[in-house]
Amino acid sequence: MARNWWKILSALLVLTTVIIGLNAPLAPGITSVGPDRVAYGVNSVTVQGYNTHFSEAEDDLQVWLSNGSAVICPYELVILDDLRLRMTFSIPEKVEEAFFDLYVNNGTDGTMMLESALMQKDLTVVLSLPEKDKSESSCLRPMETEEAAWFTFPNQSILNETIRNLFFHVPSWFSMMLLMTMSLAYSILYLRNSNFKYDLFAGNAAGVGLVFATIGLLTGSVWARFTWGAWWVSDPRLNGAALGVLVYLAYFVLKSSVNDSEKAARLGAVYNIFAYVMMMLFIMVLPRMTDSLHPGVGGNPAFSQYDLDDNMRMIFYPAVIGWMGIALWIMQLRNRMSAIDYKRTLREYA
Amino acid sequence: MAYLGFREIVDVPTWNALFWIIVLFSAFNAAARSFASENTGRRLYLFTLARPEAVVLGKMIYNALLLMVMVFSSFAFYALTLGTSPLQDADVLGVVTALALGGLGLGLILTLVAALASHTDNNLGLMAILGLPVILPYLLILIRFSKNALDGIAWSVNGVYALQLGAVAVLSLALSYILFPYLWRE
Structure with a gap:
């Protein structure tokens, strides 16, 4: 027994890592946005989440798009179910970058980000736009997000x-x-x-x-x-x-x-x-x-x-x-x- | 053979890869002969005469030189028959280094493999099985190095590959020197 402790230990380790490794959930994240092209004017897209709890966190849900230094906020946000959001927003004619990053934040899931979620279509890409007054357009309310309480693995895009x-x-x-x-x-x-x-x-x-x-x-x-x-x-x-x-x-x-x-x-x-x-x-x-x-x-x-x-x-x-x-x-x-x-x-x- | 098949190859990567594949096959045959051609009596005579380290060093130098001569002559013949168009903007020093390192590395690595294979009944077949996985990475780097040299890529970029090839060749020399005495005693 004294000489075989390492066998028992490794068997237990493998067993626990297999059980936890296969069962622990993935952290909430955003998998896709459809359609993923945006044009000048009003756009409406559906955001697909993974392991998210949109309907639980109705009151403190925040969504915004970031493009260069500009932050674009949706003026209409509809929660379809736990995993799907429908957002409507308007896009200016001139943007700094061709890609838009999407951020979703709520109290239960924390902040989730999908890099280059949306791509511009027929927009003028200008390297630097005149600095706008941020407070006017910003929809960001300061809020503290508590860490997810349960044991999760990071949700990496692609992986x-x-x-x-x-x-x-x-x-x-x-x-x-x-x-x-x-x-x-x-x-x-x-x-x-x-x-x-x-x-x-x-x-x-x-x-x-x-x-x-x-x-x-x-x-x-x-x-x-x-x-x-x-x-x-x-x-x-x-x-x-x-x-x-x-x-x-x-x-x-x-x-x-x-x-x-x-x-x-x-x-x-x-x-x-x-x-x-x-x-x-x-x-x-x-x-x-x-x-x-x-x-x-x-x-x-x-x-x-x-x-x-x-x-x-x-x-x-x-x-x-x-x-x-x-x-x-x-x-x-x-x-x-x-x-x-x-x-x-x-x-x-x- | 290649000449009969293609007449002329203009594409540089194909030209280059085909050349090294031809060299690989002839190298296997040449290295296998260096041990297979000697009989037991001669081996015993050598054994009484010289230290195994000296024997393996001699064999390695002989193989490396033989393969270098083979590589250079077959390169000349290859260029003659299959067209010199890939050589137009080649870096001459790079190509010569690639050929030299190719002969050297193949000779050094395959000597120990040939020594191993010569102890078995199925000499050439086993030589291919044992030698191929060991030589293939070396060959892959060599093909990339010589293709870069043919494309005329600067020595400062391409020199890393030459360094790697040289290091592998030296390492295989050291390993064979250490390991060969164990094969020799019989």
Whole structure:
């Protein structure tokens, strides 16, 4: 029991992160506006919210459009239901920017913003308009918004509900890295003291690592479909990951294609070390220097830098630890199985 | 072969990529021969004579030089048969560096792979399986680098790729130097 605490811990962590990660609601947000073109004069559009509570907060609902330094307020606002608003507003002929940001604010949901919600049609875009008296046109009443009381995940445009994938996609790659590093360590140990046990362990670590790499590829593919619109895009990071999988498949082909098991172990260990260093170089270092769509690569900020809020962190870090623990646990079980197998074969030949 | 298929290629990316693919295939064959062509007796003789580090260094230098000569000569032949129009506004220093680094890197990386494959029964097949995922990223950077050089992009922009390629080549040299002795003892 005392030695197995980490297994229980990681199982519990994975269980809780799966339950909370899949069940906690997304923060309220604005998903779309229709129609999304506005012309000179009176316009009427419908605002589509997500997890919002418009009808609950009828009295303190505020909506405004922002365009450059101008703030445009609707003169008519109709709450259709919790998720839909109908707003009517008038647009001047000259605007500073081609895009309008939409803000919705109420006491229950806080302030929600949809960037570039509306686009101008047939308007004159002037770089700077004469400064207008703000107080005249402004509809902004000062109000305090309390933080949402329940536990929610940030509602990012484009990502939307798929933000939960962070708890599965990223930890599976972390676990794969951990296992491949263990496999490397076992291969080095094998070359140093030629104990056949270490070769079995290196193979097991790489095998379990491949399973996690497959999970990482699958979850990543689903995510790419949602955010980038395709199951697979040609991207340095993605190609690097695919090549990493190929390298370890090649490792198993090499080990199985040599009949002499001692020789197979030695060749496998050498290839494992060589391939690991090459793969790390190509996956981790080089894509950072070139352009990539993937977060954390080529100047793209990783999640943690700006849109991983405290609630996400509270689930994400335990998820990483939990999945890594599960990965190590599977590897340990497989190591024990192969150790027993190995002993039995030795006894049969003895 | 390429000449028979296309007669002339004007498009720079195609011209460039096809060249490196041809080089890749010939590099695999050339590197595989460096170990496969020697028999057990000669290997044993070498083993008694020299340290494994010296053997692998020799093989790597030989492979790198051989591939460089091959790359340069096939580039000349390729340009001759498939048209020199992509070379019009090329950065000469860049193209020469790309060719040199291509030969060097392919030779260095494939030496260890060839050494591994030579210990198995299915030499050439396994060479492709083991070598391709390891060499492919290097080749991708190389193709981008040489395409930029063909387009005449300034050295200050393109130099990063040359640096990356050089670093990978040096790293693979160091790794092979460390790992080869384990393959050699038999």
